[in-house]
Amino acid sequence: MSIIRPYGDTTGDGMVQLSFTLPMPHSKVAEGAAVQLANKMGMEPALVVHAKPVGEGFTFFVVYGRVSHLVDTDAVSVVERDYPLLTPKEANAAIKQGLRRRLVVVGGCIGTDAHTVGIDAILNIKGFAGEKGLEYYRELKVVNLGAQVSVPELVAAARAEKADAVLVSQVVTQRDAHLLNTREMSAAFREAYPADRRPLLVVGGPRFDEAMSADLGVDRVFTRGTTPGEVASFLVHRLVSAKVAS
Ligand code: B12
Structure with a gap:
């Protein structure tokens, strides 16, 4: 079959x-x-x-x-969600209990990319697909830098805000701009931070391949149709649950 x-x-x-x-x-x-x-x-x-x-x-x-x-x-290989989906209430409770402070998220579109609808769908309180965005989560502090953020600006904002996670959107794929920009971004964070202090790096956009996270130097790739709840659940899984367990 x-x-x-x-x-x-x-x-x-x-x-x-x-x-x-x-x-x-x-x-x-x-x-x-x-x-x-x-x-x-x-x-x-x-x-x-x-x-x-x-x-x-x-x-x-x-x-x-x-x-x-x-x-x-049987020969198809995909990246399955390997963490539980949480409601905003569950995510807030996990952060409050596990971190005892708000979890800080810095996001934006890097390079010349001005397509902010995708990152706004994830971050803005209004949300996407019937789900509220990360700004709705009481235990998340969201700093949305908007469009056309340079990599140095992003690193500086992440430092200034003491970001736990950096969320980057790339929609334009002409001449592989999304791949080149993401690699530049992840390299800059590796240079700017000691390995154990680097914020979690998450990239998203409609034409990414979810299997490319290692190649791009990021912790997770999200693609078309992503909902805010999936992202919030991933952040809790990697930044709270994993730490509590270790
Ligand atoms: C709206 C739009 C615009 C608007 C953008 C307004 C804005 N403030 O964002 C305007 C008119 C400004 C625009 C301009 C341009 N655009 Co335009 N645009 C679109 C369009 C029609 C819709 C994009 C969109 O909003 N999608 C809806 C959102 C919700 O979906 P999404 O981005 O995929 O986001 C979801 C996921 O991918 C994911 N996600 C996205 N980012 C992130 C980030 C993280 C961290 C996470 C976790 C998840 C995540 O979650 C989101 C929710 O599920 C697309 C075509 C299309 N139908 O997709 C073209 C398109 C993206 N544009 C395109 C082009 C070429 C341009 C221009 C270069 C046109 C020109 N010659 O001037 C300029 C470039 C401007 C620039 N400097 O970037 C091309 C890109 C082609 C390519 N191969 O790169 C497209 C595909 C159209 C086409 N077929 O030619 N555009």
């Missing part, structure tokens, strides 16, 4: 949908080129179901077609 294939109309028919842009004006030849690309990617037959000019000399396509590939779900 671990071997499956995608379906569109009838179970197991192998139908998938793919979208992409080609650098040519919309024409019959452009549609043929889209089909050729889909064929080369293993879609056979492939049908252009949507084609629209986007800007001068570019066309956006949606292609629907059959693939013969099988997926083995």
Whole structure:
């Protein structure tokens, strides 16, 4: 039962949908080129179901077609949540009891990134997906630095606030900016702090791979759809529960 294939109309028919842009004006030849690309990617037959000019000399396509590939779900590797989900009340109680002071969180978007909606969804009291953000938690002190924070500014703020955790958002991924900025950030914290004093480093954004935390030098990567409760629970798990247990 671990071997499956995608379906569109009838179970197991192998139908998938793919979208992409080609650098040519919309024409019959452009549609043929889209089909050729889909064929080369293993879609056979492939049908252009949507084609629209986007800007001068570019066309956006949606292609629907059959693939013969099988997926083995037993061979899938993912990062599972390895800590319990807490309610705000439980998180507050754990911090109060375990830390006996408020836990300090400093957050922001680094580099030139001005996409603050994601970090605000996690930090602002308003929250996300029906959950209140970290500002709602009585035992958390949240300092939201906003957009386009430089790495030195972030390190300085973390020091000034005696941050327990630093939360960084990266949404723009052009030329791997999110990866380069995150590595620069984690290296700067490693340089600025002795290993046992460094704040917990958490990075998030829609196009991160959760499995890349070691490669990026951070303690956890969160990706699309993250809720504030998941983040608060992680902070309590790593900064309170783990310390109490040791
Ligand atoms: C709104 C938006 C903007 C707004 C941003 C307003 C603001 N104050 O944030 C404005 C208009 C300013 C903007 C500008 C630009 N944008 Co814009 N923008 C978007 C858009 C439409 C939505 C992003 C968003 O708000 N998502 C909603 C939030 C809630 O989701 P999220 O960010 O994924 O956050 C969640 C998780 O990822 C996670 N998370 C995120 N951060 C963090 C951090 C931590 C610590 C944790 C734990 C979790 C976490 O939790 C959140 C809740 O679940 C996206 C397209 C899209 N549909 O996603 C493009 C998009 C991100 N923008 C894009 C681009 C290109 C730009 C511009 C360069 C455009 C231009 N040429 O000027 C500029 C860049 C400006 C800059 N300097 O950064 C591209 C990026 C492409 C790429 N490969 O990098 C996108 C993908 C659009 C596209 N398809 O081309 N943009």
